[in-house]
Amino acid sequence: MRAFECAYSRYTSEPFALGQMLVVREGRCDTFGVVTGSESGPDDPSRPLVPRGDPGQSAAAVMADNPEIEMLLRTTLTVAICGHIDREVARPALPPMPPPLLAEVQAATDEEKVRIADEGRFLVPLLANPAADDAVVAAAIREVARAAGPGERPFLVAAGKELARLLKAEPSRLTSILRAVEP
Amino acid sequence: MTLRMDTVAAELPALIARHEETRAAAGEAIEGARNALREWSDDPVAASARIEQALGGQAVPYALAEDDPAATCPTPSLGPVTVIGVDGSSITPNRFSTVRCYAINIGHALLPYGVPVEPSLDAVAEVGLDGDLLEGSAGMRQAPRGLATRLLRDVRELECGVELAVPAAEAGPAVLLLDGTLLPWDLHTRQASDEALAPYRNRTIEALDRIRACGEPLSMGAYISASAAREVVAALDVLAPSPPSAPPLTDGDVFRGLLQPGERSAIFHSRSSRRGSVESLLPGHEVALFYLRVGDDIARVELPAWAATPTQVDRLHATLVDQCERCEGYPRALQEAHEQAVISASDREQFERLLDRLAGDAGIRAPLNGKQQSKRRRSI
Numbered sequence: 001m002r003a004f005e006c007a008y009s010r011y012t013s014e015p016f017a018l019g020q021m022l023v024v025r026e027g028r029c030d031t032f033g034v035v036t037g038s039e040s041g042p043d044d045p046s047r048p049l050v051p052r053g054d055p056g057q058s059a060a061a062v063m064a065d066n067p068e069i070e071m072l073l074r075t076t077l078t079v080a081i082c083g084h085i086d087r088e089v090a091r092p093a094l095p096p097m098p099p100p101l102l103a104e105v106q107a108a109t110d111e112e113k114v115r116i117a118d119e120g121r122f123l124v125p126l127l128a129n130p131a132a133d134d135a136v137v138a139a140a141i142r143e144v145a146r147a148a149g150p151g152e153r154p155f156l157v158a159a160g161k162e163l164a165r166l167l168k169a170e171p172s173r174l175t176s177i178l179r180a181v182e183p
Numbered sequence: 184m185t186l187r188m189d190t191v192a193a194e195l196p197a198l199i200a201r202h203e204e205t206r207a208a209a210g211e212a213i214e215g216a217r218n219a220l221r222e223w224s225d226d227p228v229a230a231s232a233r234i235e236q237a238l239g240g241q242a243v244p245y246a247l248a249e250d251d252p253a254a255t256c257p258t259p260s261l262g263p264v265t266v267i268g269v270d271g272s273s274i275t276p277n278r279f280s281t282v283r284c285y286a287i288n289i290g291h292a293l294l295p296y297g298v299p300v301e302p303s304l305d306a307v308a309e310v311g312l313d314g315d316l317l318e319g320s321a322g323m324r325q326a327p328r329g330l331a332t333r334l335l336r337d338v339r340e341l342e343c344g345v346e347l348a349v350p351a352a353e354a355g356p357a358v359l360l361l362d363g364t365l366l367p368w369d370l371h372t373r374q375a376s377d378e379a380l381a382p383y384r385n386r387t388i389e390a391l392d393r394i395r396a397c398g399e400p401l402s403m404g405a406y407i408s409a410s411a412a413r414e415v416v417a418a419l420d421v422l423a424p425s426p427p428s429a430p431p432l433t434d435g436d437v438f439r440g441l442l443q444p445g446e447r448s449a450i451f452h453s454r455s456s457r458r459g460s461v462e463s464l465l466p467g468h469e470v471a472l473f474y475l476r477v478g479d480d481i482a483r484v485e486l487p488a489w490a491a492t493p494t495q496v497d498r499l500h501a502t503l504v505d506q507c508e509r510c511e512g513y514p515r516a517l518q519e520a521h522e523q524a525v526i527s528a529s530d531r532e533q534f535e536r537l538l539d540r541l542a543g544d545a546g547i548r549a550p551l552n553g554k555q556q557s558k559r560r561r562s563i
Contacts, residue, residue, distance in 0.1 A: 044522070066509065067294045067302035068519050 001081070001098050002129050004033070006105045008075045019139020021108040021116065022079055024099035029086040031099040032108060032116045033079035034140045036131040040075040047072070079105070080129040080136070083116040092121040110147035117144040119155065120162030127166050134173060137163075138180030145181075156181070205430045212429035216416060216437045219423035224253035230422055237421040238454070245421075246414035246434075246451040246472070249491075258445040261501035263297030265351040268360045268516025269344040271336040272526040274534060275329045276313040279554075281542040283313040285332045286534060289343045290523025292516045296505075298355040306523040307343065330369050337367035338383050341390040349393060352401040358502040359394065362517050365405035365470055365485035371461045384464050391468045395489050402499040403490050406514055410435055410474075410483035414453055434474060435481035442476035445504045447484075449473065450491055475500065477507040 004024075008016065016022065016035050024031045042049050052069070053062035063069055084095035090112075108116070116122050126132045126140060141159050148155040160178065167174040223230040231247050238245045248254075274286040290306040316331035340361060348359040370384055394403055415434040425432070438448055451472050469488040473496075474481050486499065506514035526534075542548070 047522070065296070066515075067296070068292060068304060068515065071302065071304045072519075 001094055002125070003036070003078060003080050003131055004099060006077050006079065008038070008077050008105070016077060016107070017139070017143075019136050019141075019143050021082070021113045021140065021143060022077075022105050023108040023112060024103045024105055026103040027100045028097050029084045029095050030112075031081060031095050032083045032085070032112065032122075033081040034126060034132065034136060035077055036080045036129070036133075036136045037078040038075055039078075040073055043072055043074040049073070077105070078131060080126060080132045082122040082126045082140070083118075085112070085115070090115040090118065092116055092118040092124065094125050110149070113144050113147040114151070114155070117155065117159070120159035123159065123162050123166060134176045134180060138177050141177075141181050208428075209430045209432060209436065212425045212432055213436050213440065215423055215425055215429075216419045216432055217440060219419040220253050220415075220437060220441070222422050223248070223419070224251050227251055234418045234421045235454075238417065243417050244412075244414045245417040245454050247418065247454060249450040249452065249471070252415070252449050252451070253441065254449040255442055255446045256448075256500065257443075258504045259497040259501045261498075261505050263355060264498065264502055265293065265295045265298045265300045265355060265357040266360065266502055266506060266514075266516040267344060267347045267351060267357065268292045268294075268362075268514060268518075268520035269340050269347070270362045270517060270520040270524045271340045271343075272524045273332045273336045274526060274531055275332045276316075277535065278328075280535065281539055281547055283328075284310055284538065285313065285316060285328070285335070286310045286526070287332070287336050287339055288524050288526055289336070289339050290520045290525070291343055291347055292519035292523065293347050293351065294516050294519070295351075298351075298357075300351055300354050303347075304519055304523055309339075327374065330372060330374060334367055334369040334372075334380075334383050337369065338386045338390070341367075341387060345390045345393045348401055348403075349397055352397040356400050356402075356498060357397075358402045358404070358499055360503075360506075360514055360517050361403075361405040362521065363405060363407060365403075365487065366461050366465060366468070368461060370464055388465055388468070391465065391487060395487065399492060399494050401490075402495040402502070403486055404499045404503065405485040406503065406517060407483040407485070408480055408513060410481070412483055415451060415474075434483070438474040438476070438481050439479075442474065442481070444476050444478060447473045447475045447500050450496065452488065473500075475503055477504070478512045480512055 016038065018035055018037075020035045022033055022035060024033075052066055057065075081094055083090065083092040085091070086095070120141075122140075122144075123137065126137055132140075141156070141163075144159070145152045145156050160181075163174055163177060167177075223234075227248065227250065230252075234245060234247065269289065269291050271287060271289045273288070276283040276285050286308060287310075288306050288308045291303070293300070293303040295302055313328060316328070316335060344359045344361060348357055351357040367383065367387060370380055370387065372380070394401060411433050413431065413433050416432045416437060419437065442448060453470050453472060467489070470485050471488045471491040472483060472485045475484055476482075482503075484499070484503065486496070490496075490499075503514060506516060509515040510518045
């Protein structure tokens with residue numbers, strides 16, 4: 001309920017970033033989460049990935065020269081849930097139900113990011129998730145701030161206040177996240 | 184009790200020593216065969232006539248060269264190409280099953296190199312009742328189920344290859360690779376009636392005709408790693424009979440010393456009586472072949488004689504060398520097709536259990552026979 005894992009096939013062409021907000025638009029409500037990690041490797045664990053390509057050859061060139069590789073690798077993303085939209089109402093809280101199995105995961109729009117972040121309230125479920133370490137939380141704040149456009153500064157101030165409230169017992173963590181948020 | 188390693192391990196050193204003795208004895212025979220090959224090369228027309236006179240019409244399979252039998256060809260340069268590998272795997276109807284059915288899984292790898300074609304790795308599975316394999320003939324009922332399943336699998340592999348290769352060849356040069364022999368040998372079986380085999384034969388002819396219609400843009404080859412064929416050796420035996428005590432040689436033994444890595448042999452035409460029979464069933468689709476050295480492996484590559492034009496052979500040769508370099512000595516496209524096709528032991532068990540469960544849900548319960556029941560329980 002607090003997190004889910006999803007397979008992602010466009011690792012090389014459109015990689016998701018750490019802290020990026022994703023959405024599953026299926027099920028009882030739209031479920032939003034933040035990328036906390038990704039793991040890539042062979043789809044079949046009995047087939048190890050061996051070095052390919054010539055010295056100096058870029059990864060993209062190796063991929064292009066070996067068209068089967070991309071189809072044999074799988075990227076698994078771990079996503080910490082940070083909110084949901086139920087009947088047009090955005091709530092920075094855990095959804096009542098987990099997203100459906102096999103549902104497609106997409107990047108959230110800028111408007112959705114700002115709505116879910118709700119002036120920093122999305123940090124409540126995020127900070128409660130052990131997978132969302134300081135780097136993830138900071139990346140998520142930066143991501144929403146960028147999406148806010150002209151509202152970037154007000155959002156950063158609101159998120160900072162929310163962080164201070166939530167982490168009043170953990171000043172060192174607060175400092176660590178705030179430093180990581182700074183451009 | 185599993186295999187008694189303590190027992191077999193004690194016997195292995197003696198086996199290895201005997202193998203070494205055989206290898207040492209083979210060295211002389213190989214040298215003799217190479218001398219015969221040189222003799223054949225010195226006067227190909229006369230030597231071929233001698234071979235044909237000695238072996239023509241006999242049951243011994245042999246091969247004749249198109250030109251100089253001792254010719255070696257270096258790897259040609261490779262341009263943009265789409266490589267299609269096809270391989271199949273199957274589950275033979277189990278006589279112990281409640282519902283006797285087969286499963287065939289045809290895997291493919293479509294890999295473009297410098298050609299604007301979408302790559303693809305996939306498999307297509309199909310199932311059918313035992314009776315589907317025997318459709319239209321009472322005679323086929325005498326045939327082993329494995330043979331019928333294998334025949335259908337071979338034909339489906341070829342058909343799958345055609346479905347992929349024809350559009351690929353429209354987009355640019357393409358090479359279709361199969362694993363094993365080019366033609367389904369089981370078409371020639373005496374264990375099935377002509378009526379039962381006719382649909383498989385017709386489907387094979389139709390598939391080959393469609394490949395031929397693609398013309399020069401499409402090369403085709405069936406790849407046999409570490410082939411044990413000895414058709415060239417049989418021909419050489421006519422020119423310089425090996426001593427009766429000599430160990431049996433393979434064509435690979437002869438060409439290993441002749442070919443450098445990446446080189447291929449001359450093009451040969453098989454005159455195997457069995458193959459001849461298969462070819463007589465597939466008029467216009469005679470088999471040509473060459474040997475290719477990949478590392479220490481001497482692979483046999485079979486291709487339709489109509490696909491043995493210099494352009495098509497050069498593309499096939501260069502592609503195979505490149506593919507083998509990409510995959511530790513075996514064509515990458517065939518390796519990936521195999522990975523898509525393979526039906527593992529656990530897949531087989533799962534299939535059997537699923538079949539039993541669904542049959543049980545439908546109220547079909549066959550009494551377990553003693554052997555099956557005992558093997559399943561394995562009680563002490």
